[in-house]
Amino acid sequence: MNPGSGLGAPADRTPVAAGPDGPALPLPDREAVLEHAARLILTAWRSFDHARPGQPRPGADQIELLRRPLPAGPSDSRAALDQAAGVLDASLAQSRPRFFAYIGSSGLEIGVLGDALAASHDVNVAVSAGAADLLEAQTIAWVGEFVGFDRHAVGVTSESGTISNLTALTAAREAALPGVRRTGTAGRAMALYCSAEAHYSVRRAAELLGIGGANVRAIPIDAARRMDPAACAAAIDQDLRAGVAPVAVVATAGTTLTGAVDDLDALADVCARRATWLHVDGAYGLPAAATGRAGAAFRGLARAQSATVDAHKWLYVPKPCSVLLMHDVAALERAFAHEESYMLHGDRPLHAVDRTLEYSRPLRALKLWLAFSVHGADAIRAAIERNLGEAALLADLLRGDARFELLVDPPALSAVCFRHRPGGRVDLDAHNAALAEAVAADGRILLAGAQVDGSTCLRACFVNHRTTEEDVRAVPDVVGDVAARIRPA
Numbered sequence: 001m002n003p004g005s006g007l008g009a010p011a012d013r014t015p016v017a018a019g020p021d022g023p024a025l026p027l028p029d030r031e032a033v034l035e036h037a038a039r040l041i042l043t044a045w046r047s048f049d050h051a052r053p054g055q056p057r058p059g060a061d062q063i064e065l066l067r068r069p070l071p072a073g074p075s076d077s078r079a080a081l082d083q084a085a086g087v088l089d090a091s092l093a094q095s096r097p098r099f100f101a102y103i104g105s106s107g108l109e110i111g112v113l114g115d116a117l118a119a120s121h122d123v124n125v126a127v128s129a130g131a132a133d134l135l136e137a138q139t140i141a142w143v144g145e146f147v148g149f150d151r152h153a154v155g156v157t158s159e160s161g162t163i164s165n166l167t168a169l170t171a172a173r174e175a176a177l178p179g180v181r182r183t184g185t186a187g188r189a190m191a192l193y194c195s196a197e198a199h200y201s202v203r204r205a206a207e208l209l210g211i212g213g214a215n216v217r218a219i220p221i222d223a224a225r226r227m228d229p230a231a232c233a234a235a236i237d238q239d240l241r242a243g244v245a246p247v248a249v250v251a252t253a254g255t256t257l258t259g260a261v262d263d264l265d266a267l268a269d270v271c272a273r274r275a276t277w278l279h280v281d282g283a284y285g286l287p288a289a290a291t292g293r294a295g296a297a298f299r300g301l302a303r304a305q306s307a308t309v310d311a312h313k314w315l316y317v318p319k320p321c322s323v324l325l326m327h328d329v330a331a332l333e334r335a336f337a338h339e340e341s342y343m344l345h346g347d348r349p350l351h352a353v354d355r356t357l358e359y360s361r362p363l364r365a366l367k368l369w370l371a372f373s374v375h376g377a378d379a380i381r382a383a384i385e386r387n388l389g390e391a392a393l394l395a396d397l398l399r400g401d402a403r404f405e406l407l408v409d410p411p412a413l414s415a416v417c418f419r420h421r422p423g424g425r426v427d428l429d430a431h432n433a434a435l436a437e438a439v440a441a442d443g444r445i446l447l448a449g450a451q452v453d454g455s456t457c458l459r460a461c462f463v464n465h466r467t468t469e470e471d472v473r474a475v476p477d478v479v480g481d482v483a484a485r486i487r488p489a
């Protein structure tokens with residue numbers, strides 16, 4: 001376009017000169033650049049084999065680099081890649097073996113390569129994409145078989161557990177009130193039912209779907225921190241009497257805070273009697289259903305209409321890779337199928353955009369397909385068992401150490417909530433809040449500060465394939481050491 005031409009200026013009729021042969025944005029010396037990038041990745045992987053001695057912080061030169069204006073001209077790609085690797089090394093990486101905060105992903109190496117390959121081809125699985133569609137479908141079925149949901153599972157991959165939950169609940173809303181996607185809710189009251197400790201993404205879905213956050217019934221939990229099925233049934237019945245449409249019960253299979261797994265079988269009974277959709281939010285915990293150690297807690301899973309599993313959490317692959325499992329893809333199509341003037345179906349099968357809310361979608365399944373292909377389901381199952389064992393080991397260490405108390409004992413799945421008791425008259429909440437910050441600043445291990453029943457505590461979650469027993473044993477030592485520093489005896 002003419003740089004000076006504004007709205008209303010006559011169109012520039014100068015013929016556009018054809019460019020020289022080759023791409024507009026070539027990568028000079030690309031073989032050497034690729035080898036350089038591979039070396040940088042290998043350096044990162046080697047550094048992840050070890051704990052980090054302290055918090056990463058950007059240096060002065062990096063701060064200057066990250067404030068520079070838009071570069072107009074080219075620069076050397078190897079130097080730019082070095083700068084990029086430096087920025088990443090000065091950032092908090094969940095890949096490190098002593099990252100116990102939140103529920104991390106841990107950058108499984110074959111998954112990293114899967115992402116690089118997928119990005120190179122840049123297949124778009126929004127539209128029918130040939131072999132890539134088959135690979136995504138196969139990966140979803142493998143996950144369905146691995147966790148015991150359905151070995152013929154169908155569904156879709158998405159960006160996050162939040163999006164998978166929203167996708168499932170959009171299908172549930174259409175099933176509860178057919179036609180609602182077109183007509184809107186027309187003043188019809190709706191409700192969702194979930195554990196008082198369900199993830200916020202359930203409430204967010206209610207907000208986005210016109211159900212309303214206030215109509216999420218937070219069902220009380222029992223002593224094992226599981227949603228009370230009888231209270232859930234009573235809440236649904238009360239809503240039915242009041243003319244409120246139950247959209248779905250969202251059972252959590254591994255709460256974010258403590259790892260509690262709702263009683264899926266009892267909730268499936270509640271739902272079956274009321275023809276209500278059961279969705280299982282297993283974003284964090286569902287991979288543990290594949291293990292001998294924890295599998296029994298997930299009985300009834302196959303009876304749910306849909307289930308979320310985040311492969312970028314406890315199946316170790318890098319973000320993003322969430323999987324929504326369903327038995328019946330038609331329920332998704334009823335919620336999402338549509339025609340676009342530039343994307344006709346004709347006699348062809350529906351596109352993936354007819355089964356999910358996203359349009360452009362990368363082939364996220366490739367990294368997970370590679371993880372199952374390269375390591376095999378047995379090794380992945382064993383890695384999850386090992387994480388469960390790490391949580392049990394930490395609980396044992398803390399139980400036997402008078403400086404600590406467990407707030408949830410025994411821990412469910414791989415989340416351990418505990419606090420430090422320095423002795424004497426101390427405000428334990430304030431002490432543990434300060435301790436959480438001091439441990440983060442120290443940087444030798446990373447824990448999250450959390451609250452269980454109003455008590456401030458520290459929380460360690462084991463979902464990293466690189467974590468070793470030595471890393472687990474470091475937790476009481478480092479926390480005790482930092483605690484003594486912030487509050488000398």
Ligand SMILES: Cc1ncc(COP(=O)(O)O)c(C=O)c1O
Pocket residue numbers: 103159160161162163199201252254255256281282283284310322
């Ligand atoms: C139980 C549960 N559901 C949903 C989510 C949201 O997942 P994402 O962060 O991938 O959106 C989380 C995140 O930790 C979670 O623990």
